[in-house]
Structures are given as C-alpha cells and as structure tokens.
Amino acid sequence: MSKDNQGPIWEVFVQSKPGKPFRHVGAVHAYDKEMAMENARDLYTRRSEGTAIWLVKADDIVASQPEDNGAFFDPANDKAYRHPTFYVMPEGAKNI
C-alpha cells in the first residue's frame, strides 16, 4: 500500500452570490493551488452554488482550542452594557 500521497487538504469557502459572506463548505485534497481550485469547483459548485471560491491550506489555519473556551471567551460575558437592551429608554420614546 502506498504512503499517504493524496496531497494536502485545502479547506473550501464558497460565496453563493456577490454580497454574501464566504461559507465553509468542506475540503478537497490537491497537490497545488490550481488543482485545488479545479477540484473545489467540480466538487462544491456542480449546481451553481457559488460565484466565488476561497481556498486555504488546512495546515495554515489557526484555530482556537475548545478546552480553553471558558477563559478565552470570558471577557465577553460580563459586559451587558455592550448590548442595546441594557439601556433604559424614557417612556414613550420612539424610533430608537
């Protein structure tokens, strides 16, 4: 059996139409950028699902670690004043 030679993994992001955010749709294996782009097109946009594709080598992605989630996202938990519902509006105030 051959060594691991399917090529590196590239994560694929597709924009469904101009103005929409790019969404992660999956991954492809490919040996270079050009092949990765063609594989991503053939695999993830067979039914006109997109008008643009971004590719990122999986190894180049920096990700947060779920086991650190508590401490890592903690600074956001005690700042209710960042939300509009924190503020008391005068009775009868409209359009605000």
Next chain:
Amino acid sequence: MEDQNKMEEFQAKIDAGIKIEPKDWMPEKYRQTLVRQMSQHAHSEVIGMQPEGNWLTRAPSLRAKKILMAKIQDEGGHGLYLYCAAETLGVSRDKFIEWLHEGKAKYASVFNYPSPTWADMGAIGWLVDGAAIVNQVSLQRTSYGPYSRAMVKICKEESFHQRQGYEIMANLAKGTKEQKEMAQGALNRWWWPSLMMFGPHDSDSANTKDSMTWGIKLETNDDLRQQFIDKTIPQIELIGLKIPDEKAELQENGSYKTSEIDWDEFWNVIKGNGPCNAQRLKHHIKAHEEGAWVREAALAYGAKNN
C-alpha cells in the same frame, strides 16, 4: 479510564442538541463508531458508482446517458464530502482506502448485487437511493458536526437521483409487455436488498444502543425501514407494478406489514459471499493502483511549484 466529568459534559451536550466538533473532547468509542460509520458511508458512495457505470456506454438515449453521468459524478462527490468529514477525526484518506482494500472497512452490501438490465438503473435510483435518502434525512441531525453538514449537502442532491430512477421505471412500466416485465424484474431484484440496507432488526443490531445514546443515529433501523416501505409501496402501485411480497398488506394505522427479510442472505452478503463482492473490491483496487503514477507525479509537481 476516561474522565467521568468529561463524559458527563459530553453527554449533556448531546442531550442538549449541541453538535460535537472535531477538536472537542469525545469518548474514544464515539470517535471509533464515527470512523467506522462515516468511512463505510463514503466507501458505499464510491463503490455505488460501479453498478451504474456498467450501463454508461449502453444508456438508451443521450438524455439518459447525460443523466447517468451526472448521477455517477454526484456519487463520487458524495464519497468525497464524506471522506473529508471523516478525515476530521484524525484518520487520513489513504488509511480509509487501505482499510477498504484490506477488507477491514465495509461498504453497503446492496452494491454487491449485479445490474443486468437497463431497468436496474431505474430500480437503483428509485429504491437504493430512495432508501439511502430516508437514512440520510435522519442523519442530517446526527451529533457530529462535520457528518451532519455533509448529510445536509448530500440530501439536497439525492432527490434528483431518486426521481430519475422512478421516471425510468414509470416509462418502462407503461411501455411494451417486455419493457414492463423488465421493470418488474428489476423491482423484484432490488426490493429485498433495499429493505436490507437499513441493517438488522434493532434487537440484533450491535451498534444501535450506543449510537442512539450518543445521537449518532436518531432513529432505529426498523423505524427507518418502515418509513421507506410506507413511502414506496404506493409508488409501486401507482405505476402498475406488483409488490414483490405477496404478504404485504396495509394495516389500519396506515402502515404496511411485510414478510420477514431473508436474514441468512443478508449476513451471507455482508460476509463477502454476495454475487459481486469480489468483483467490486477488485475493481476498486485496480483503479487505485493504476492511478498510483498520477498521484506520484502530481505530488512531485506540487512539491516543485508550491
């Protein structure tokens, strides 16, 4: 032993309907179950291209040929979605293929049956893809995020597969006497193997209990099988074919009662003694080995250019 607290946190997430993502802690057996199930699912998509490939050069019209090509391409694509999702569990694509070739990983037994007539293309799309859809619709809610997302994509595409198959069968069923017989023959061949696709009875299914506790499976084999039967029997009757089960009858609750499945045949095909087991695997190994030089050349080319 695995940390009891982590185990409880994990189960609490599952029970709350929170998806498990690749970097999250998970019990080793959960990971192993997913590796087995997702790779088997991926292999099934890929091996499933073979019975259909058999008719590609002999499709009866250009329209039929284009449809069949598109369907086979989808099956390959579904295999790739699933391999990618399974790889997030830390097993490489090569390893999955190696396990398939060594017989350590399985694929759906249904693809070990031959496709001798054009009507088999109809029956496969209608029944085999139809049964797969029932299973996959349920799996869209599975607890492992990447698997769930792959299922959502696959379900969007499967509906065309089933409809093109039913169209073939409906056309044959209203054709000449020979064409109708061909359709009935294919229905007779694929009916039982399709029902077997849902796996053994819940009472005989080794994996069902853990899989349900962990939200990998959401409905049991028998429940999913019954959904398929109840959807399909009216479709058989609508196009004037005969249900390949004389004992099938509609019950008061609107559900059909059917004969017992031939479980000896089921286990026999799983063990590798079906009509095409050896041929399917041999063909996959041959294609993989004949492509080795392409992968080697591409790897060298990529190394030079990146």
